[in-house]
Amino acid sequence: MSTPPPQPPASQAGPPHTEASRFRSTAATTGLVALITLRELARRRGALALATLLPLVFYLVRLEAHWTAIRLLSIGLGWATATLALFTQVSSRSVDRRLTVNGADPTALLLGRHLAVLGLGWAVGLLYSGLVLTTIGDELTRPGTVPVMLLLTAAVAAPLGSLAAALVPRDLEGALLLLSVMAIQVLVDPSEGWTRVLPLWSTRELASVVVENLGSQTATYLHRGLAHGVATAVLLTAASWAVGALRLRTVRIPAPSPAEPAYS
Numbered sequence: 001m002s003t004p005p006p007q008p009p010a011s012q013a014g015p016p017h018t019e020a021s022r023f024r025s026t027a028a029t030t031g032l033v034a035l036i037t038l039r040e041l042a043r044r045r046g047a048l049a050l051a052t053l054l055p056l057v058f059y060l061v062r063l064e065a066h067w068t069a070i071r072l073l074s075i076g077l078g079w080a081t082a083t084l085a086l087f088t089q090v091s092s093r094s095v096d097r098r099l100t101v102n103g104a105d106p107t108a109l110l111l112g113r114h115l116a117v118l119g120l121g122w123a124v125g126l127l128y129s130g131l132v133l134t135t136i137g138d139e140l141t142r143p144g145t146v147p148v149m150l151l152l153t154a155a156v157a158a159p160l161g162s163l164a165a166a167l168v169p170r171d172l173e174g175a176l177l178l179l180s181v182m183a184i185q186v187l188v189d190p191s192e193g194w195t196r197v198l199p200l201w202s203t204r205e206l207a208s209v210v211v212e213n214l215g216s217q218t219a220t221y222l223h224r225g226l227a228h229g230v231a232t233a234v235l236l237t238a239a240s241w242a243v244g245a246l247r248l249r250t251v252r253i254p255a256p257s258p259a260e261p262a263y264s
Contacts, residue, residue, distance in 0.1 A: 006073075006138045012155045016152075017243070017247075018166055023197070025109070026105050026107075026108045028068050028102075029104060029105060029108035029109070029112065030108045030112040030115070031112065032112070032113050033108065033109055033111075033112025033113060034112040034113070034115045034116040034119070035116075035241075036112075037088055037092075037112065037116035037137075038057075038116045038119075038120065040088070040091075041088065041116070041117075041120065047087070048084075050171075051080040051084055051169040052075050052080055052124050053107065054079065054080055055072075055073050055076030055077045055080060055124075055128060056076075056128070056131075057076075057078075058072035058073055058075070058076040059072060059073040059076070059128070059131075059132075063136070064160045066136055066139060066140065066211050067085075067211045067212075070132070070140075070142075070146070070149075070207050070210055070211060071186075071203060071204065071207045072126065072129060072186070073132070073150075074149055074150060074153045074200070074206075074207065075153075075182055075185055075186055075200060076202065077121070077124065077128060077150055077153050077154060077157070078153045078154070078156065078160075078182065078185075078199075078200050078203070079157070079159065079178060079179070079182045080121075080124070080163030081117065081118075081121035081124075081154045081157035081158050081200055082157040082158070082160045082178050083119075083141075083161060083175060083178060084117050084120065084121070084161065084251075085113075085114070085157070085158050085159070085160070085161025085162045085165065086161040086162070086164050086165045086171060086174040086175065086178060087116040087171055088113050088116070088117055088164035088165075088170075089113060089161070089162050089244070090125040090165045090170065090171040090174065090241035091246075092109075092113060096109045096248055097234055097248060099152075100248045106244070106248040107147045107241065107245065108220070109248070110162070110240070110241055110244045110245065110248075111241075113162075114158060114159065114162060114240075115159070116201065116239070117158045118155065118161075121154030121155075121157065122155075122160055122254065123151035124154070125147070125151050125153070125154045126147065126150075126151070127229060129146050129147040129150050130152055133147050139208055140211060141209075141211060141212060141213050141214075142209055142210055142218075142236070143210065145210045145222070146210055146231055147205055148206065149202075149203060149206035149207060149210060149225075152202060152206070152229040152233070153203055153227075153228070153229075154197050154201060155229070155230075155233045156200060156202070156232050156236065157199075157200070158231045158253055159236035159239070159240045160181075160199050160231060160236050161173065161174075161178065161239040162240035162244065163239050163240040163243065164177050165239055166243035166244045166247060167243065173252075176199065181198070181199065183197050183251055184198065185200050185201075185203075190204040196228065199232050199236065201228055201264065202224075202232065203225075203228070203230035204225075204227040205221045205222070205224050206222070206226075206229075207227030208221050208224040209221050209222050209225065
């Protein structure tokens with residue numbers, strides 16, 4: 001009688017399958033949340049139109065001054081993207097709590113909504129890049145940097161809005177907080193050293209590359225702008241995820257001991 005071939009231990013075969021299933025479930029939840037978020041934003045046509053047209057107003061008002069127009073366009077895009085992220089996170093709090101209680105991964109919920117707003121911000125940024133290149137592209141020193149500046153601005157603004165939503169109780173306070181941040185960003189002298197703590201400081205560096213003839217300093221300005229923008233986007237994303245996951249954490253109440261009554 002032949003002996004059956006040895007079977008691999010369950011501990012060796014189980015975990016890879018479990019990890020793969022968990023990853024597929026998280027990815028599916030993230031994609032579904034992102035799709036639902038985009039559909040919810042599409043229903044709010046008025047708010048979506050006002051948020052996306054505000055950068056255009058800033059741009060057209062100062063079109064005769066290319067430096068100011070480019071900078072205000074970027075700041076306006078940042079405010080619009082951050083505000084959409086704020087409203088999305090605040091309006092979905094109750095739904096996300098119920099989904100988390102039912103077993104949904106908080107990371108998938110937060111990531112899905114973040115990707116939806118970020119994708120929308122990038123789409124608007126590309127549209128405005130085309131507008132800039134069409135209207136004043138011939139008068140800019142390095143017009144190819146315009147899409148980089150606007151896409152990086154949206155990448156910083158999306159987690160900024162999510163972080164504001166996680167820190168304030170309602171959307172009105174969050175909108176005022178974002179408005180204050182953007183006002184400071186516009187009004188202060190960006191050459192001051194302390195202004196580097198502002199989230200959109202990279203806009204000033206990249207706008208300089210777009211408009212001015214910096215000569216040998218071009219690579220320095222470009223590197224500083226990209227490094228500051230990427231680092232700020234990563235830090236804000238991590239902070240918004242940490243605070244958001246903390247708010248959505250599920251508190252498990254231990255079961256009462258059999259020796260003690262459930263209620264006193």
